[in-house]
Amino acid sequence: MSGRRGTNLPRMGDYNLRVVLDQIRRSRTGVSRIELSELTGLSAQTITNLVTRLIADRRVVEGARHVSGPGKPRTMLHVRPESGHAIGVHIDPLALTVALVDLSGAVVDRRVQPLPPTAAETVDLIAAEVRHVRESHELEHLHGLGVAAPGPIDLDAGRMVRPPLLAWGDVPLRDLIRSATGLATVLEKDVTAAMAAEIWQRHHTLRGTTLFTYLGYGIGFAFARDGELLTGASGNAGETGHIIVDADGPPCWCGNRGCIGIASSMDYLVEQGGDLGLLEPWDPSLPPWRIEVRMERLAALAADGDARARDLLEVCGRRIAHGIVLVADLLDADRVVVGGANWERMRPYVVPAATEELGRFGTMRDLHAVEVEGTDLGIWVGAVGAASLVLDRALSPHATALLSAAE
Ligand SMILES: [Zn+2]
Incomplete structure (x- = not known):
């Protein structure tokens, strides 16, 4: 997001207010009226008027005076981080994470709970978590609640559409959560929310x-160009679990072998660990959080030098890396950011494999480098992203805001 330009037409006040607030928010060291x-x-006059409104609204404060060359020193402007917040919730088979994010993108509070088995219990838990956050903090302005959930999602209707990772069927999640919490609620696909977190944090x-x-x-997967999300016709771009990354890989329910979804899943790795005698025998009735406990043990064995555990994770790392390179090529990406609950465990196996494959086979290797890096937001990236989407919709200048301002 390079920041949008304003318009000097009349009746565009709210849009321009967002343009100015957005520019101030993006500037970590502050920005002057002239800038x-x-x-x-x-x-200059429009800027003065808008800044006066933002200061009166206590969204923006004046900071240090900055002297550069001759002329009047410039007063730097900063956002007041505490002037706006959003709550983000990430519904993941492994856990329910909750983050309170302020206007600067900082995570003010965060909590994690086991995910309940049903959608109804999850909605109740989200309502309780939201109550807890609101009681624990004095919030000047809560812009709403963002919910990140496994796709695919019908974004218009706010419904989960039989997500393969949760056996909940079709759930009108957004409306259920909105009525349970009383907050304006945005429902987004988890990976898109994670991408949004990277954009908001590193704008x-x-x-x-x-x-x-x-x-x-x-x-x-999720995609962005110059800080704008690329989400496809129905907002579900990146639901690509059936990309084949190894023709000799494990059979997938779709009928093919070696789809990235199955080959990279915790279920598959933990099942393999069981077959090799490294873990207890596989039990398909295990809840996801118990599978993650076994995944953690498998990663610890590999880190301690167990050759069979290492081989297993190295093969998996190469398969994931191959998928990343295929998608990076498709997109002509110059940056790959990886995150999620299994990322830290898989990082030692994915990064070297992806770096090597990009260097040897990446189609664009002679044109530009492709950086592979981890998110700084850890397991919180989905929840922080869901909150960021709320702040973005409430405060950033979008064409829709311009259209409604012109009505
Ligand atoms: Zn498949």
């Missing part, structure tokens, strides 16, 4: 074409 005028293309530097790879209980 705002240059950045937005708005006249100063996230240029070019970015591929986010979410490695949790399963795998998913």
